[in-house]
Amino acid sequence: MKRFFFYSQLYGAYLANTVKSRMAYRADFWVGFTANLMIQLIGVLFITSLTARIPQIRGWGRHEILFIFGIAQAVFGLFNVLFTNLFELSGRYILEGGFDRVLLRPLGSYFQVVTERIDLEDLPGVLLGLLMAGYAAGKLHLDPTPGRVALVALALANGCAIYAAVFTALAGLTFWFRDRGSIASVVLMLEGFARYPATIFGKWLQSVLTWVVPFAFAAFYPSAWLLRKPGSGTMVVLAPLAALAAALVAAAVWRRGVRRYESAGS
């Protein structure tokens, strides 16, 4: 408990520093923020115009698709805000030797890598996603009861954990294979698929998204349950287990990987 308090306090201190240093370059920050907003808006435009033309895809109505897309976008956005430094892990930390500094501090190495950068510029993704989901929920007459709001919050946290675990494990592979995250970019494509109802894809891709790279548990299964889809009850119960399993794999990769860390000859 004391440890937890200590780490929370430090997280706050790191966060304050990030905000301060970003605000020192206010113009840069707003450029990044705006660019991000544009990208997210284009995504929204794409999905709304797509669903306007095809009101039904394999039993999924237009607003249901929008709802899932919105939740998925918010989850991935949140992951990007909090865990953006995972994308630097292969290059800057492992291959270029920045991990030396991490190992010299009496703190968890994973905590440090994740905390050293927080990407506030990705916040628009979260907001837009939630707005979109809220709008679709309104059209579907899903009132924001405390229970539903709580479930969405849980889904955000759980989904964020799933993405973090998967990308941690992938980046951690750099401890074995000196590769600058090309596997991660393949998996990043899967994230794109995970924004749609998984059942519209073939069985094969659906299984991959459920059992191999469990992104479907991040947004789709919890959303399906909120949308009262038949048979979604089991899958929503499995969602935290999927997160747990992914986290265990990631932790094992991390622990073994750090022991193999070879630094860089300077």
Add this chain to the structure above:
Amino acid sequence: MPIIEAHSLSKHFKRFRRRPGLVGAVKDLWHRTYEVVRAVDGIDLSVERGEIIGYIGPNGAGKSTTIKMLTGILVPTAGSLAVQGLVPHKDRYRHVRTIGVVFGQRTQLWWDIAVIEAFNLLQKIYEIPRDEYRQRLKKFNQVLGLEDLLNIPVRKLSLGQRMRCDLAASLLHNPAILFLDEPTIGLDVAVKASIRDFIRETNRQQGTTVILTTHDLSDIEELCSRVIMIDAGKLIYDGGLRELKERVDIPRRLLVETIFPINASKMMLLLKDYRLGITALDPYRWELSFSKGRVNLPQLMQLLLDTLEVRDLELEEPAIEEIVRQIYDRGAPGDAR
């Protein structure tokens, strides 16, 4: 009990050997060949509390690799290692709380934040009591002249400024051991001097054990009583600096530049009483080489100044590489202390 103790400590790296050309690159896709680099190859170390040790050797000798094992960054391939009774990489948290580390090549501070913010963060991380922290910071500010640097982001500091900040940061938590990997690389004489003074004072006042790597012999002369020399991953000398100098014939060079040209026979005649190697770089510039201790240097310089119209005199200290070569030529790497 020694503060650092290592027995046949080794670190081997597997390095991928690329084959040349396009055909080689295609072959590499199928079958890779590796070579093993024995960066550190079975060294024994024993360091007592309060020592300042100069850890020297030519480029690629394995100095940084050793430091990285001693600080817990790298897991040794073989051998045993205990620092204050702990195995660095296994007991990382407890170990790093009691050491300070500076790598001259790369800052230990956070790139984007101001120096003072970095210090404040370190205060939290190491849980340094507030009073103690404030006191130490005040002292470091004075001695290292950090006052004007505190509000600058680390990224914008010059090399010398950054090194002073890094050094202060490494000592905020009053570590028992300070590891310095080329702390004076690329610095001007004034900054070098202030850094050396600071290291010496810290060692004297706090009893901090210091392990220092450098290519600058004057760092060693000013700070270290003991020298450990490594080459190609193996220890080749461990002992006092004075003994080292007595053992090897340290070659020195005196460069003389004159206002008027001088011909060779005149130079030879003038210096016939000295055991010197005399080389003319051009008629105005002469290189005199000799062994330390065999030539009375003040007398020689006086003679030159009296008889020639000297424009400039320059004394070159031997490079560490030269001393290493000498030790090798004399053999007997085994009789390290």
